[in-house]
Structures are given as C-alpha cells and as structure tokens.
Amino acid sequence: MRNAQEFDVEIYRGYAIHVPYSPFKIGDEVALHAFPDGGIVVNALGTIVETGSFKQMRLRHPRARIIDRTGCYLIPGFVDCHVHYPQVYMIACYGEQLLDWLNLYTFPEEARYKDPLYAKQAAKVFFDELIKCGTTTANVFGSQFILAMEEAFLEAERRRIRVIMGLNLSDRNIPEALRLTPEKAYTLSRTLAKKWHKRGKALYAVTPRFAPVCTPEMLRVCGKLLAESPDYRLHTHANENSGEVEWMKTKELFPKQSYMEVYRRFGLTGPRSLFAHSIYATPQEVALMARTGCRVAHCTSSNFFLGSGHFPMRRYVEAGIPFGIGTDIAGGTGLSMLKELERAYGCQMILHASDPKLAYRLSGTKLLYLATQAGAETLGLGDVAGSFLSGRAADITVLNPARETYLPERMRNCSTPAEELFVLCIAGASHLVQEVYTGGQIAYRAK
Numbered sequence: 001m002r003n004a005q006e007f008d009v010e011i012y013r014g015y016a017i018h019v020p021y022s023p024f025k026i027g028d029e030v031a032l033h034a035f036p037d038g039g040i041v042v043n044a045l046g047t048i049v050e051t052g053s054f055k056q057m058r059l060r061h062p063r064a065r066i067i068d069r070t071g072c073y074l075i076p077g078f079v080d081c082h083v084h085y086p087q088v089y090m091i092a093c094y095g096e097q098l099l100d101w102l103n104l105y106t107f108p109e110e111a112r113y114k115d116p117l118y119a120k121q122a123a124k125v126f127f128d129e130l131i132k133c134g135t136t137t138a139n140v141f142g143s144q145f146i147l148a149m150e151e152a153f154l155e156a157e158r159r160r161i162r163v164i165m166g167l168n169l170s171d172r173n174i175p176e177a178l179r180l181t182p183e184k185a186y187t188l189s190r191t192l193a194k195k196w197h198k199r200g201k202a203l204y205a206v207t208p209r210f211a212p213v214c215t216p217e218m219l220r221v222c223g224k225l226l227a228e229s230p231d232y233r234l235h236t237h238a239n240e241n242s243g244e245v246e247w248m249k250t251k252e253l254f255p256k257q258s259y260m261e262v263y264r265r266f267g268l269t270g271p272r273s274l275f276a277h278s279i280y281a282t283p284q285e286v287a288l289m290a291r292t293g294c295r296v297a298h299c300t301s302s303n304f305f306l307g308s309g310h311f312p313m314r315r316y317v318e319a320g321i322p323f324g325i326g327t328d329i330a331g332g333t334g335l336s337m338l339k340e341l342e343r344a345y346g347c348q349m350i351l352h353a354s355d356p357k358l359a360y361r362l363s364g365t366k367l368l369y370l371a372t373q374a375g376a377e378t379l380g381l382g383d384v385a386g387s388f389l390s391g392r393a394a395d396i397t398v399l400n401p402a403r404e405t406y407l408p409e410r411m412r413n414c415s416t417p418a419e420e421l422f423v424l425c426i427a428g429a430s431h432l433v434q435e436v437y438t439g440g441q442i443a444y445r446a447k
Contacts (some may be wrong), residue, residue: 001087009061012040012396014052014069018076019369020387023073024317034417042394046439051388069398072434076387077136077395079375082276082297082326085152086110086143087125090330097307098241107380111177119148123155131444133336133430134397137162137385139235143209144168144178146188153196160438164233164379167192167203170213182221189225203233211262212248223267233272238276241308253335269294276326279309282293286319295378296323300343302331310351312358319367324375336430341367345426364422394440399432
C-alpha cells in the first residue's frame with residue numbers, strides 16, 4: 001500500500017497517451033487516447049482509477065497528491081513478448097544465421113548459467129536493463145538450470161516487474177550440458193511452478209526451446225505440464241528461419257510435419273500458447289493457430305540480425321491471431337522497445353513495397369498499441385496491463401524529450417498527437433526514459 005495515510009489517490013500529470021483498443025479494428029483516430037495536459041489517477045493500491053485531462057482529474061480529486069511531469073510523455077509500461085534472460089551477455093555476436101549462431105555462440109553461453117554466481121549477476125543485469133528501457137511486463141525465455149531460474153524470479157520480484165517465465169526444456173540436438181531428461185524436466189518444472197506461479201506478479205510458462213531439440217517424449221511432458229494448471233503459459237519458437245523449418249521436417253525429427261501440427265499433436269496449441277517469430281507459417285498453420293487461439297511474438301531486430309526474414313503482419317491481423325512485439329535478445333540487438341518499434345516500422349515498409357497483401361504501414365498509434373496493449377492481450381494480461389484504463393496496474397513509463405537536444409526541436413514541427421507519437425516511436429530511444437513506475441511505485445529513475 002502506498003501513501004494510504006496521506007492521500008487517497010495520486011495524479012500523475014504529463015502528456016498522457018495510450019492506445020487501449022486495437023487501431024487495426026477501429027481505426028487510429030478512435031483508438032488513440034491522448035491528453036496533452038493529462039492526469040492519470042492512481043489509488044493507494046497502485047491501480048489506475050481514471051485518466052483524462054489534468055484539469056478534470058484535479059476537480060474530481062481535489063485532495064490528491066500531484067506527481068508533476070509536465071513536459072514529459074506518460075505512456076503505459078512496455079510489454080516485451082519474447083526475450084531471453086540467459087543471452088543478456090551475448091548481444092551482437094557476429095555473422096551467422098540461426099542454427100549456426102545457436103551452436104557457435106548461444107549454447108556455450110547458456111551453459112555458463114550452471115554457475116549460480118554467474119547466473120545471479122546476469123539476472124541482475126538483465127532486469128536492470130529491462131526496467132531502464134521502460135519495460136514493466138515481459139515474457140521471458142528462461143535458463144536450463146533451476147538455480148539460474150530462482151535468481152531470475154528473485155530479481156524480477158525485487159524490481160516489481162511482471163514476468164511470465166519458466167525452465168528451458170530440451171533433450172536432443174543440443175550440447176549435453178543443456179539437456180534434461182523428460183522425467184527431470186517434469187520434476188524441476190513442477191518445483192519451480194509450485195514456488196513461483198502467481199507469487200506476486202510472476203506466472204509460470206512451460207518452455208520447450210523449439211521442436212527440433214525436443215523428442216516426442218519431451219513434448220509430451222510439456223503438454224502434461226501445461227494441462228496441470230489453467231493459468232500456466234506455453235512459450236516456445238516456431239517457423240523462425242527457413243533452414244530451421246526444413247531441418248525440423250527431416251526424417252530424423254518430424255518427417256513431413258509442419259511446426260504447428262507437431263505442437264498440436266502434443267497439446268501445445270491454444271490461447272495460452274505463444275510462438276515466437278512465426279515468419280514461415282503456412283496458410284494451413286495460420287488457420288490452425290487461429291482456430292485454436294494461439295498467440296505470436298513479432299521480433300523484427302532478431303529477424304533482421306539473423307537473416308531470418310520479414311513478418312507477414314497482415315496475415316495475422318486478418319486471421320485474428322493476437323501478437324505483440326519482442327526484443328528477443330540476443331538475436332535482437334537490445335532491450336529497447338522503442339528501437340524495436342522503429343525496426344518494426346521499417347520491416348513493414350519494405351514488405352509492403354513488395355507485397356501489400358502481407359504488410360501494414362504502421363502509424364505511431366499502431367506502434368504504441370503493439371508495444372503495450374497488444375502485448376498485454378497477447379500474454380493474456382489485457383485487463384491487467386497495457387493501458388491507462390480504469391482497473392489496470394499503474395505501470396507508467398515517463399519519457400522526457402528534453403534528455404536530448406534534437407527531439408524537442410523536432411516535436412515543435414508536429415501539429416497533432418498522432419504525429420508526435422510517431423516521431424517518438426521512430427526517433428525515440430531508451431535514454432529518454434526518465435522514470436518507470438510499476439503498480440504506482442518508483443522502479444527506476446534516471447540519474
């Protein structure tokens with residue numbers, strides 16, 4: 001509880017801007033809620049009461065404490081739909097596509113997390129950087145080691161970051177140090193889930209790495225785990241890279257079966273299941289995903305860095321499949337969602353030029369929606385995070401254009417909130433993050 005003895009509510013004053021409803025469905029003008037002199041009313045429990053003009057909010061709550069951030073943009077905390085904790089120390093490993101990159105860089109680095117001290121320091125750095133970038137909710141791909149996962153859950157809890165996270169599971173086509181037998185995977189996953197699922201802001205995710213490094217027995221265990229709680233999530237990869245897709249279909253793995261057919265066969269498709277990337281899903285797989293309610297994480301930086309391809313966004317919108325944005329380090333090149341938005345825009349522009357049936361020209365409204373409310377909905381948290389609607393957690397990222405010299409000058413040429421938002425999404429960066437609040441409590445303040 002926060003300031004309960006002094007104030008019933010607080011009002012955060014600033015340029016409040018959020019996109020609580022899908023602009024893909026109702027259009028940008030209706031979806032964008034912008035209050036140039038806005039007020040976000042937050043109660044003592046850290047929950048948003050209402051949002052509107054500051055003048056109106058002040059009249060309704062005359063005894064409220066004012067947190068004045070005039071000159072700053074107040075946006076919902078970012079929602080990162082796919083990011084790897086045990087890859088925080090390997091951003092910018094040069095020059096390979098996915099499968100070679102995993103073998104050359106990723107697997108050796110992830111094996112180091114067997115050392116609890118190494119894992120502890122990495123978890124601290126990972127969550128420090130995540131909150132500094134304005135991210136307050138993250139769907140995190142975990143480590144293969146239970147002690148490393150304990151450290152990650154503890155660090156997220158200390159920072160009051162909302163996480164969905166679980167033990168990384170695989171049992172073939174991966175170095176021996178990173179393998180778990182299906183029996184051990186089941187036991188260790190249950191141990192972690194029992195301790196951390198619904199503890200504070202944490203939820204547990206059953207986390208098979210991806211089908212080619214999992215035997216049918218391991219995938220069967222994942223299906224069993226997922227069925228044991230109606231609130232567990234499923235977090236994995238699918239259809240990321242053309243070489244990986246072809247490898248998966250070989251006779252040594254899952255002959256002539258598509259990714260989504262394999263996952264469906266083991267009970268891993270449904271509204272709680274998120275599949276990162278999904279670039280190369282066939283029309284039949286997209287239909288299966290839509291029919292079963294699957295979700296997707298779009299990771300532009302990683303798709304570019306590893307040469308994987310372009311995300312056919314329009315195909316997923318038209319199929320009604322929820323998707324959000326993921327930074328996906330260390331295929332991705334950083335934890336800044338603002339940088340990810342700029343690249344998502346560029347990706348769609350390139351794809352739109354070659355095939356408008358697959359892509360969108362993304363406005364600032366659509367970009368902010370994808371990084372906040374769409375991400376929350378994709379993770380099954382749309383009524384908890386992602387916007388400034390009543391009842392949502394007061395997860396607020398404060399962006400200050402004055403933390404650099406150029407952006408305030410550029411903003412003077414904007415004539416509408418939509419234009420300002422677009423400039424912020426494209427020209428903004430993580431150094432603009434001045435403060436981050438989670439549940440109405442300060443979680444980060446820039447020096």
